[in-house]
Amino acid sequence: MATLATLQNPDTSTADDWRTAADSLTFRQRAFINGDFKDAESGKTFSCFSPLRKSPLADVAECDEQDVNSAVAAARKAFDSGAWSRTDPADRKRVLFRLSDLIEEHRAEFALLDTLDMGKPISDSLTADVPEAVSLFRWYGEAIDKVYEEIAPVAPGNLAMIKRPPLGVVAAVVPWNYPLDMATWKVAPALAAGNSVVLKPAEQSPLSALLLAELAVAAGLPDGVFNVVTGFGESAGAALGRHPDIDCLGFTGSTEVGKFFLRYAGESNMKRVWLECGGKSPNVVFADYDNLDTVAEKAALGIFFNQGQVCSANSRLVVERSIKDALVEKIAERARALRPADPLDPETRLGALVNQEQTDRVMSYIKIGREEAKLVVGGERITLGESDCYVEPTIFDGVASNDRLAQEEIFGPVLSVIAFDSEEEAVTIANNSPYGLAASLWTRDLSRAHRLSERLIAGSVSVNTVDAISFTTPFGGLKQSGIGSDLSLHGLEKYTSMKTVWIKYED
Ligand code: NAD
Numbered sequence: 001m002a003t004l005a006t007l008q009n010p011d012t013s014t015a016d017d018w019r020t021a022a023d024s025l026t027f028r029q030r031a032f033i034n035g036d037f038k039d040a041e042s043g044k045t046f047s048c049f050s051p052l053r054k055s056p057l058a059d060v061a062e063c064d065e066q067d068v069n070s071a072v073a074a075a076r077k078a079f080d081s082g083a084w085s086r087t088d089p090a091d092r093k094r095v096l097f098r099l100s101d102l103i104e105e106h107r108a109e110f111a112l113l114d115t116l117d118m119g120k121p122i123s124d125s126l127t128a129d130v131p132e133a134v135s136l137f138r139w140y141g142e143a144i145d146k147v148y149e150e151i152a153p154v155a156p157g158n159l160a161m162i163k164r165p166p167l168g169v170v171a172a173v174v175p176w177n178y179p180l181d182m183a184t185w186k187v188a189p190a191l192a193a194g195n196s197v198v199l200k201p202a203e204q205s206p207l208s209a210l211l212l213a214e215l216a217v218a219a220g221l222p223d224g225v226f227n228v229v230t231g232f233g234e235s236a237g238a239a240l241g242r243h244p245d246i247d248c249l250g251f252t253g254s255t256e257v258g259k260f261f262l263r264y265a266g267e268s269n270m271k272r273v274w275l276e277c278g279g280k281s282p283n284v285v286f287a288d289y290d291n292l293d294t295v296a297e298k299a300a301l302g303i304f305f306n307q308g309q310v311c312s313a314n315s316r317l318v319v320e321r322s323i324k325d326a327l328v329e330k331i332a333e334r335a336r337a338l339r340p341a342d343p344l345d346p347e348t349r350l351g352a353l354v355n356q357e358q359t360d361r362v363m364s365y366i367k368i369g370r371e372e373a374k375l376v377v378g379g380e381r382i383t384l385g386e387s388d389c390y391v392e393p394t395i396f397d398g399v400a401s402n403d404r405l406a407q408e409e410i411f412g413p414v415l416s417v418i419a420f421d422s423e424e425e426a427v428t429i430a431n432n433s434p435y436g437l438a439a440s441l442w443t444r445d446l447s448r449a450h451r452l453s454e455r456l457i458a459g460s461v462s463v464n465t466v467d468a469i470s471f472t473t474p475f476g477g478l479k480q481s482g483i484g485s486d487l488s489l490h491g492l493e494k495y496t497s498m499k500t501v502w503i504k505y506e507d
Contacts, residue, residue: 010108010126015345018122022112022344027058028210031067031230034074035223037210041066046232048206051119051352051359051389052343060206063231068198068239071227075169075196076245078224085166085194089145096141096192099219104134106215110208114179117205119352119389120306121343133184133212139471140192143489157506164496166194167272168247171240173233173261175253176202176354177309177411183209185486186250190495191216191226198227198246200237202253204354206230233257242268248495252276252311254409255435255480274484274494276311277477278409279437281458282430283314283466286423287323289442296330299415302440302466304338304393307353308362308413311481312438314466316399316406318429321419324397328417332377332395340382340390352389353412359389362412365405369396369414372403378413401429409435423448431457436478440466459485 004021007013013021029045030037040061047056061067079085084092103110110133111125120129152160172186183199190197201209206228213228229236237257240246241264249271251261258275265273283302285295302314319327343351353359359381366379378394391413399405399416406416420426430439439458443449453461459476462468469475469487476485484494 004109004112007108010111013346015342015347018112018344018346021108022116025109025112025116027113027207028214029058029060030210031061031063031071032210032213032226032228033067033071034227035217038067040064040231041070046203048117048203049355050116051355052116052385052387054386057116058207060230062235063229064235065239067229067231068236068243071198071229072169072243072245074224075198075227078222079166079168079196081222083222084191084196084225087194092192092194093141093145095220096137096144096188099216099221100134100137100141102215102219103130103137103212106211107131107134110180110211113208113211114205115343115351117179117207118176118354119343121348121351123346123348124306124351129178129181133180136184136471137188140188140492143492144192147489147492152500154502157504159503159505161501163499163501164193164493165499167495167497168195169245170195170197170495171243171246171249172197172199173237173240173249173251173253174199174201176205177306177311179205180208180212182252183212185252185491187212187226189491190250191221193492193495195248195495196225198229198240200229200231200240203230203232238264241265244269246271248272248274250274250494254278258482275482276484276486277480277482279311279313279435279477279481280316280407280409280433281312281314281435281438281440282316282318282433282456283440284426284430284442284452284456285317285319285323285327286426286443286445286448287320288444289464290444292323292327292330295442296327296334298466299327299331300334300338300393303415304335304350304413307351307391309354309358309411310467312460312467314440315410315415316430317415317417318420318426319417320426321421324417324419328376328395328397331415335377335393335395338393340384340392342384350393350413352387353391354389356389358411359391362391362410362414365408365410365412365414366391366394369394369399369405369416372396372399372405373416374398376417401432407433423452427452427455431455434479435481437481438462438467
């Protein structure tokens with residue numbers, strides 16, 4: 001059996017290996033400010049729990065406004081020094097490459113930290129989340145010495161340049177569903193562009209961010225360029241939102257809290273705010289798509305992956321009535337086969353929800369579903385070992401488009417099925433939502449695919465698949481799903497200003 005140090009090949013490790021490694025793990029528990037780990041100035045800590053255990057994993061620094069002030073001051077000083085912000089992009093690229101390599105070297109530790117913190121299967125952490133962070137630091141590092149600025153067409157004797165300098169101090173406030181990756185989506189482009197960053201991970205999952213900060217300095221990032229303040233949203237998060245010396249704040253989380261950040265900015269320094277918020281994504285299936293097995297496979301993945309705790313989860317199955325029963329049965333078969341199990345077992349495909357509170361919340365929606373609609377499969381809370389944070393994959397049929405089950409983000413493994421009879425009705429149902437993050441559409445009719453992908457109100461429309469996502473394409477929401485997009489070269493634009501420099505070089 002293995003400790004972390006001896007977990008040589010994480011790809012072939014057994015459940016017992018991972019459990020032993022988890023028990024031998026030491027946690028970074030202090031905030032990371034100006035290149036060093038620091039206690040909160042108040043001396044306060046909070047208990048960081050795992051959904052897998054009754055006793056807390058770690059006591060983590062509970063940062064408040066004072067610590068946020070220190071982190072922002074360090075970030076500003078580093079920015080103004082030019083030690084990162086005015087370096088050759090090729091030098092920034094080298095540091096981001098080294099950071100990417102270091103994350104890869106620590107892949108087992110990162111995977112364990114996120115799995116312990118929020119309950120996702122270790123195989124997902126190891127083969128999806130950590131490789132994504134490794135690649136994304138490399139991707140933005142690779143991009144940064146290849147993006148050109150612009151010269152505007154103006155009269156002879158004039159040179160008008162449109163420059164994209166870094167903004168200054170960027171704050172990133174992120175959720176718990178993909179702790180390492182949601183941080184990376186913001187931190188990688190913001191650093192690549194030359195900014196200093198203060199990251200606040202979610203209080204439920206602060207541990208991998210602290211390892212990331214340590215490795216960033218080891219990779220050669222100057223002190224103060226990347227800081228991590230751990231703590232609660234109402235204190236540390238709000239202090240970042242209201243800070244007068246933060247130039248830009250990138251947020252991922254719920255729509256409710258996203259709106260707070262707009263208010264904080266309005267009440268403080270009008271910092272620019274980018275929001276990646278909630279969703280209630282429709283998966284629209286037409287009878288002309290003949291391979292229901294493929295649809296069922298992807299529909300199940302689209303709602304049950306990460307225990308349904310995915311912003312773009314395909315939580316509404318909007319399906320043509322003639323194929324509804326057949327398709328629902330095929331998805332139900334897959335749901336029955338997907339049993340919640342120990343996240344530290346590499347065979348597990350469905351892990352724990354993040355905590356008791358979130359599990360209670362999901363169960364309260366299941367209770368509503370039992371009253372509003374017809375339960376097809378699942379619906380039970382499961383206890384495994386010390387934890388009752390497991391929920392069976394659940395499907396409700398006969399949901400009406402205005403029901404709470406169809407309108408509210410549940411953020412759990414719960415699928416609502418809504419039938420339609422015409423293309424027009426399908427569009428109306430799909431767009432009947434306060435959200436507009438993602439939509440999927442299944443059809444063999446090319447005209448319909450084009451027509452509907454224009455009409456579906458969503459930042460991303462996936463045709464004949466679900467949740468198509470890549471570093472090369474922007475990911476962001478319309479309506480109350482957010483403002484701005486992460487990923488792609490456009491992700492860099494969020495963390496730069498657009499500055500005109502006009503030189504009149506002849507009278
Ligand atoms: P949340 O909004 O509760 O918390 C997100 C972050 O905001 C955390 O760091 C939290 O500490 C902080 N926060 C909470 N209250 C705050 C306040 N009053 N002031 C300042 N900061 C505050 O979200 P969550 O429960 O961590 O994550 C789930 C949500 O995230 C879901 O709605 C999901 O859809 C969304 N999400 C969106 C995307 C996307 O790309 N659109 C991706 C992942 C998750």
